[in-house]
Amino acid sequence: MMKKTVFWIGLVAMASVAGVANAHEGGRDFDGGHGGHGGHVVYDDHFHHDHYYPARGYVVAGVPHGALAVGFGRDRYWFSGGVWYRPYGPNFRVVVPPFGVVIPLLPSAYVTLSIGGMPYYYANGIYYTLAQPGPGYVVVQAPPGADNAQAVSAVVPSAAPPAVVASPAKPEPVIYPRNGQSAAQLEADRQGCNRWATTQPSAMGDASVFSRAVEACMDARGYTLR
Incomplete structure (x- = not known):
């Protein structure tokens, strides 16, 4: 009886080790996609931001x-809830955004800081400030004195861990110039339409409204989006 007991304990231990090895295959932690406190989730308490990412x-x-x-530039990123993504083969990888990239709206959770008399916005280790010329917000380096800055206000709608199972990304529309515009002109028009879209009602709080405004603007400038 003792030998049989030892035998079954050994089998259970081997199965447990195999399960842990499979869960960490590829250097990633998995917890069934429920956004738990595995190695793929971090807690940002800087400036009492107190949010999971x-x-x-x-x-x-x-x-x-x-x-x-x-x-x-030539790169494309996706932004949602303070998290930045970049294509990684057929998937997407969570990344640090480049300095200088502009977004039309701040993440839903952020901390407002006053540094050197200037307003900055912090979320998920990233600092933003007002784009010049505006509208929008630009990703910047941590300004001097940021470590000792005091939060003016915080917007934290929820401190719950984020879900890591996401829906497939909507394909980026292909832009066809109808009037023979050059690649440089296309990029200038696209950036101009992005800026114009941020001025439309609800666009700063609804990505779908922002996207529709951009598409309408590009169509008016002689482009077809499919």
């Missing part, structure tokens, strides 16, 4: 529904 480098099958596509 997916860890940098974590890979997901798709970005969250309603994520905003943001162009920066």
Whole structure:
């Protein structure tokens, strides 16, 4: 009886080890996609922000529904809830955005800081300030004195861990110039339409409204989006 007991304990231990190995295959932690406190989730308490985010480098099958596509040079990023994503093969990887990239609206949870008499906005390790010329917000380096800054106000709608299972990203529309516009002109028009879209009602709080405004603007400038 003792030998049989030892035998079954050994089998259970081997199965447990195999399960842990499978869960960490590829260097990623999995918890069934429920957004728990595994290695893929970090807690940002800087400036009492007190919010959970997916860890940098974590890979997901798709970005969250309603994520905003943001162009920066030849690169394309997706932004949702203070988290930045970049294509990674057929999937998306959580990344640090480049300095200088502009977004039309701040994340839903952020901390307002006053540094050197200037307003800054902080979320998920990233600092934003008003874009010049505006509208919009630009990603910047941590300004001097940021470590000792005091929060003016905080917007934290929820401190619950984010879900890491996301819906597939909506494909970025292909832009066809109808009037023979050059690639440089296309990019200038696209950026101009992005700026104009931020001035439309509800666009700063609804990514779908922002996208429709951009498409309407590009159509008026002689482009077909499909």
